[in-house]
Amino acid sequence: MKTGIEVTAAQRTVLDAARALPTETIALTEALGRVLAEPVMSSRTLPPADCSAMDGYAVRRGDLTGASNTAPVELRVVFEVAAGGQAPRALAPGEAARIFTGAPVPDGADTVVRQEDTEGLDTSVRVHVDPPLRDHIRDAGEDVCAGDEVLAVGAVLQPGHIGMLASLGRTLVAVHRRPRVAVLSGGNELVEPDRDPSGGRIVSSNAYSISAQCIEAGAIPTNLGIARDTPEDLERLLRAGLEADLLVSSAGVSVGDHDHVRPVLEKLGCPLVFWGVNMKPGYPIAFGRFPDGRGPLVFGLPGNPVSAMVTFDQFVRPVLRRMAGHTKVFRPTLRATLAETLMKKPGRLHFVRVGLERRGDEIRATPTGNQSSGVLRSMTLAQGLLVFAADAEEIAAGSLVDVQLLDADWLSREAPA
């Protein structure tokens, strides 16, 4: 077991242990945000034939040479083609067909004139324009040709992908399975949030923030509840989580006398790979791995609420995203201007909770005050984590800094672009 390793080394170690989960086939209507596990080839050409892009008239372009508002050309309207319909015959010179958006262009016609550029009469139409050849015609195969690879493995399914799959007739889609996460807490002092915490007991809030972090990362959490500080109770709950893809324990992996997680994990066959990462908050984070993938990846997060959330974000979230099939597994980063000077001792990388504020094209990052790892409220005020490098001692006010964006919705605007 390694100890006191650097943040990036720890991130590399945990990601090396993670694989995209196997495929499952799900309904298209459930697929938003999921990651495609198979390429999607089209067996269709879309549109299947040349079709009209507008409501108007299908014509032979040659009939309209020189047509204008002052010198309209009159054509006989010989039939009508609706979307989903078929022309009864080819169009002859001097003829037009009433046509609607999406309808196939009749043989003989080579151009569509918009209704707005015409004047409809009883059995004929006056056309006021001399259109370019093939105007307002969508070519067969303009969107997709049969045999095309339309979507590649790894595509994160957005609404456009869902519409595309529907138009190809693919109502079922093969995606990577969502990771299942077993979440447990440990400590005699803990009570569930609906119980009375008087007399010094502490509400087990970490299971709730962690479960929300799992959902945000695309995973499915199961809260196994609170283990008492005995090896037997810990073993009971850890065993209950062995069927999951990932197991997160909050509290209980430390140097203190009451910490039983490590020996119980070892008894279950899961040695720790590392304990302790040079970061603040969150030094006492542990990572364990069953040999040959015979069990879930195991994270022991620190018990302090902020430490638990920050270590989850740096190590567990990228692993869950990789399991779900994502290649971009890390938070977006922004360049921001630091509002006040920060100082620390060199040695550990600090993740400083910052509030973000837009000022024109600039983004200002202001630390949320007390950076104690017990001040959970600071996480409700922070939109980002400022990365204060391990060997650095000071960042002066006004410096440009890298901030991990915790809440992508913060980027949304009150006014349109």
Next chain:
Amino acid sequence: MKTGIEVTAAQRTVLDAARALPTETIALTEALGRVLAEPVMSSRTLPPADCSAMDGYAVRRGDLTGASNTAPVELRVVFEVAAGGQAPRALAPGEAARIFTGAPVPDGADTVVRQEDTEGLDTSVRVHVDPPLRDHIRDAGEDVCAGDEVLAVGAVLQPGHIGMLASLGRTLVAVHRRPRVAVLSGGNELVEPDRDPSGGRIVSSNAYSISAQCIEAGAIPTNLGIARDTPEDLERLLRAGLEADLLVSSAGVSVGDHDHVRPVLEKLGCPLVFWGVNMKPGYPIAFGRFPDGRGPLVFGLPGNPVSAMVTFDQFVRPVLRRMAGHTKVFRPTLRATLAETLMKKPGRLHFVRVGLERRGDEIRATPTGNQSSGVLRSMTLAQGLLVFAADAEEIAAGSLVDVQLLDADWLSREAPA
């Protein structure tokens, strides 16, 4: 009814008609991403008493003056306090108490020494440091004081908020209701995606992309299916959607002879507020509103797949976000460098589908090729919509442009900051 209005005027009009929906009380575990409808006041002080931030020893600071590695001070360990426990009595001079993270600091003690800075003996401890007063003590109320407003109305609940609510014992939370959206399609040519579209029929894909857009916007879609091109069938489906908060019809509001939506809506008591917005794709979008809020807001989107998605994004999505309680209802925008020159006729605002690519600190925007409103595939290749102003005719390659970010996850990184 207005017609041919500008994009921003249309956005103002639809947002003026939208209100945050009433409150519902839901389980904390379901609340991620929802918008708080009531302020959250704390009835608790957290932590409720001074407590230890580390595993170690509670001491009287005055006993340790001058202590060091070479001159440790030995204190009698008279009792132990675990998290959730209580000290049996006050600490006297010369005494220490074994203490664990989260445990209340005994009366008499004023400082905590980390276990790593001590050497434990049978009934005593040797301390190697001369710590600052109150070192490693978390003050009572450091996080929250009873009576504080901890979360304000309008907060978008992130994992930190969920953890905070849990620690306050709030397992139920009052949020704005999610908007319910009725989605319908219209056209004799349409078939559901699991049916055979041969013979010129067209797969009804818009209901699927629109439903996914609803989910992404935080709404709950119901797909009412396909209306045939008769006033009776349209009325049947529109009536089925009247209980929703918002009704979206794809196809059927145009100048063509086959468009029955407008008269049927008027028959049901819903006049159109506008039809036609000076934009491309998407000119023929309609917005209707029942007087005195006696029915859903009604949007008639164009039938072309890209036009439907783009008009949804500009007009329906902000309305749904406002209904869900958000104040930031518009897409994030990025400044990007345009990769190739764009030209158009002045008059309509163009939303140009662009792929985005990061090059160092720069973001490059490249149009996705054919901008026909029928090329749905372009939406699967686009991460953003470039805003090409109505009166502009050209944007030169290399210009900085505003891009609405369609896929915030695109910002995620393959490597950490």
